[in-house]
Amino acid sequence: MTHRLSRRTERLTSSLIRDILQITQQPGVISFAGGLPAEELMPDLDFDACAADSRQYGPSEGEPRLRALIAQGLSGLGLRCQADQVLVTTGSQQGIDLVGKLFIDEGTPVLLESPTYLAALQCFRVYGAAFHGLPLQVEGIDPDALKAAIVRHRPAFVYLIPSFQNPSGCCYTDAARRAVAAVLDETGTPLVEDDPYRDLVYSPCDRTPVCAYLERAPWVYLGSFSKITAPGLRVGYLASSPALFPWIVRLKQSSDLHTSRIGQAWLTHFIASDDFEKHLAHMNGVYAERRNTMQFALVRHFSGLAEWSAPAGGLFFWLRLVEDVDTLAALKVALTHDVAFMPGEPFFPVADQRYPALRLNFSHATPEKIEQGIGLLSEVLSQCCETAFVTG
Template identity: 45%
Template sequence: MTPKLSRYATRLPSSPVREILSVSQQPGMISFAGGLPDASVMPTLPVSDSYANVMQYGTSDGEGILKQNLVKWLASEGFECSAEYVMITSGSQQGLDLVSRLLVDEGSEVIVEDPTYLAMLQLLKGLGAKLLPINLGENGVDLESLEQQLKNSQARMIYLIPTFQNPTGYCYTEAERIAVAELIDRYQVTLVEDDPYRVLNFDGVFTRPICHYLKTATWVYLGSFSKMLWPGLRTGFMVAHPALFPWLMRSKQAADLHSNRLGQAIIAEYLQQGLLADHVAKLQAHYKEKRDYMQTLLKTHLPATVRWRLPSGGMFFWLELDQDTRQVLVKGIESGVVVLPGTAFAVEKSADHTLRLSFSQMKPADMEEGIKRLAKVLAQLQA
């Protein structure tokens, strides 16, 4: 019997990353496709007798002690907020799901960067949103394109990743953040700001959230502990404008009642002990070394026709090639190297000649061998 599915189910695309990751598990394969944190720099997972009090159901918005410590940390990062409007989520991906379901009906217009985060594309397409792209290129966000989309649409929501964007690695300047905030206030659209990579800041660039600059528009700010602590705990957070928070609380209650209390307790204790600042400094030094090494390898082994911009943070390089990168994927797998074509992140403009390469989990020897294999693939395709 064929099940009778909802329109959401029939529109919902599969995740290219998840499909490619299965190929990455083959023996001898070197993969640049995923964006997984490096387990070698994760803190030791603590064990404590105090965790016994998390066995019962908890509150939908999260543990108070975690929210209070999170608010202190966000303030140190330049974003003042109240614990009253903080919600702990099951990873920041759940936050994206909750806010999208709250704001998007079938046919609703949503403004997004092009390219953008593929899992958000998966979600919005499943909901039947009409995507309105704004170009994000080497010179940053196209403010003229953004204003035209705002002026000529009835967009309910704008989704941005302004800090070490996935997939391009671009980080908005302070001037861009202020200009974007002014446009959002002028046209009164809800900003959903996705900010999972902010702690991976290698060059000390400006990262204050755009939400900080909004005066009248509603907003939701999303973050994650996955990139700085333990991704397996699936603990993220959402800070919301007071007008939106009660509705998000209802959405959370309907989704899963509350997030993992044990994970919240472990992270809260880590924050309360004041360990995060030193750990973040360690992460930044560790990943910066990997970024710099990949930069050296790319310069050494790839042809001069390949173009990229050195990311100032995050986990990814975004490469532009002369070859169709869907062919590079196929030939790469045959040669023992897995890459992720940019087509997975494309909204409207072509990304057929782009690649996202992750350096976060790579060991130096594997990174070098993988880049050499990629270089050979590109040479074969050019021949």
């Protein structure tokens, strides 16, 4: 092209997820690749009561009743928060984009878990972030390592997914949450806490937002309705400490004026109804069964090939492979067997922390397909490991 584009476009990486998702959505493919909720569990959408009042332009901050319900829900989790600190977003992805707009210039240092959410990496990278990774351990990130990295890199913010992390499934202990908050308070470092999976919980675990433990550090908390209702509506939200909020609202306004009102109206009705808790309980029951099915299948087929823990919530298993397999190459082979997974490589913010891994979604396929798919996948991976052994 002869014309100039922004430097931003040079940082648009090849759209691996897009390409993979397109292939995996072909009929007949058993896909563990995406993070799709099960469509058969989604609530019926009934807009009759709210359609007429959702036609005109609305407020950039979102519908007042929905904001109040969200603030009430967050306070119930321990995050004291007023409705005027809540912004409704066009999906939680927009919350990530607004955080990028708010904080990141070219070269701005950002600390993140390693591995972390791929689409957050892509989004922050477009704004020019310089990434520094905090290796994830069983209990979360190490607070001492966090402090050392803050002192060394002076990040604009720390991006964490403490509950049922994507891709690792890790859920921080309460002690780790408190220790992380103490380091952030001590150093005055802003926290961006991404919490889209918090209501998908299958075993008891600590889920208090880290933001709830902050006393001084600025914070942005990102929430989602996509995983528990209907992602096609594109309604998420964020809450923030008061000083950041006016900036974020202006950036939201210049991004898309406001979020679709019809989805907000339906959610306002649904989450205030008795149906909501029933729906969550049913969804979690089904997902727990699928998690258990995948866990049993993995024990049967992947012992010796990989290491993993069954996640206490969320949507994913994260398999650390014991041999150094090229997982992108393995994916190509898997697709010829009509089974798909997400290669681990792109989830790492920096190259030298990478290890060979797979992310497997368990919410979308039925238990029968999970059984069948894990069997197929183990054959593919076994072949790839043999090849790695022969050529290595």
